[in-house]
Amino acid sequence: MLKLIRRNPSFMSAYKEYCQEFWDNNILWFRPTNPQNIDANWFERTADWYAKKEQGLVPGYAKGFHYWAVDDGRFIGEFQLRPDLDEDLMTGIGSIGYSVRITEWGKGYGKGILKQGLDIARDFGLDKVLLTINDDNIISSHICEMNGGILMDKITVENKDEGVHIMRRYWIYL
Numbered sequence: 001m002l003k004l005i006r007r008n009p010s011f012m013s014a015y016k017e018y019c020q021e022f023w024d025n026n027i028l029w030f031r032p033t034n035p036q037n038i039d040a041n042w043f044e045r046t047a048d049w050y051a052k053k054e055q056g057l058v059p060g061y062a063k064g065f066h067y068w069a070v071d072d073g074r075f076i077g078e079f080q081l082r083p084d085l086d087e088d089l090m091t092g093i094g095s096i097g098y099s100v101r102i103t104e105w106g107k108g109y110g111k112g113i114l115k116q117g118l119d120i121a122r123d124f125g126l127d128k129v130l131l132t133i134n135d136d137n138i139i140s141s142h143i144c145e146m147n148g149g150i151l152m153d154k155i156t157v158e159n160k161d162e163g164v165h166i167m168r169r170y171w172i173y174l
């Protein structure tokens with residue numbers, strides 16, 4: 001059964017494989033940790049950074065909570081929640097990030113991760129979240145709409161990985 005768990009060192013090597021799949025396939029709109037940085041000590045080396053991020057204490061990063069998606073002992077993907085929506089997030093990475101390892105695409109996991117992630121957002125006391133989605137990312141827009149996403153607008157933005165592109169902004173009311 002699919003579930004979202006807190007980051008856990010027992011899934012570290014599978015997490016590295018997941019990152020490698022994304023880097024090998026050059027998915028412009030989603031780039032997880034560089035797998036070259038994930039060595040045997042990576043989990044403990046970064047634990048303090050992630051703890052500080054949850055408190056909003058990492059300069060240049062929004063306060064954010066990271067979850068890993070697993071199914072029956074297999075690493076499936078991840079979910080990130082950024083509960084304090086500000087102007088940078090509104091025009092950047094939004095309230096939510098989610099992804100599925102490429103070898104598990106097309107099995108319903110993306111839809112399931114977002115659905116469970118919205119339950120987490122509700123538990124945080126949020127009444128709505130913003131998803132920002134590259135206009136070319138048809139599958140994510142589809143999943144967002146299936147989870148109640150309401151298109152607010154499309155804006156033109158620029159970032160390092162995606163260049164100048166059109167971004168869809170969806171609200172999901174919780």
Ligand SMILES: CC(C)(COP(=O)(O)OP(=O)(O)OC[C@H]1O[C@@H](n2cnc3c(N)ncnc32)[C@H](O)[C@@H]1OP(=O)(O)O)[C@@H](O)C(=O)NCCC(=O)NCCS
Pocket residue numbers: 027029030097098099100101104105106107108109110111112131132133134137138139140142143
């Ligand atoms: C987006 C992502 C999470 C989807 O994960 P997934 O597990 O493959 O998604 P699911 O299997 O739950 O759902 C895929 C849906 O897209 C549909 N779909 C697949 N290809 C499609 C296409 N070319 N056009 C339209 N819909 C398509 C499927 O039919 C399915 O919808 P359905 O259940 O109504 O039939 C995954 O592709 C991913 O990790 N992408 C990179 C990260 C990313 O883009 N994250 C979102 C950032 S906003």
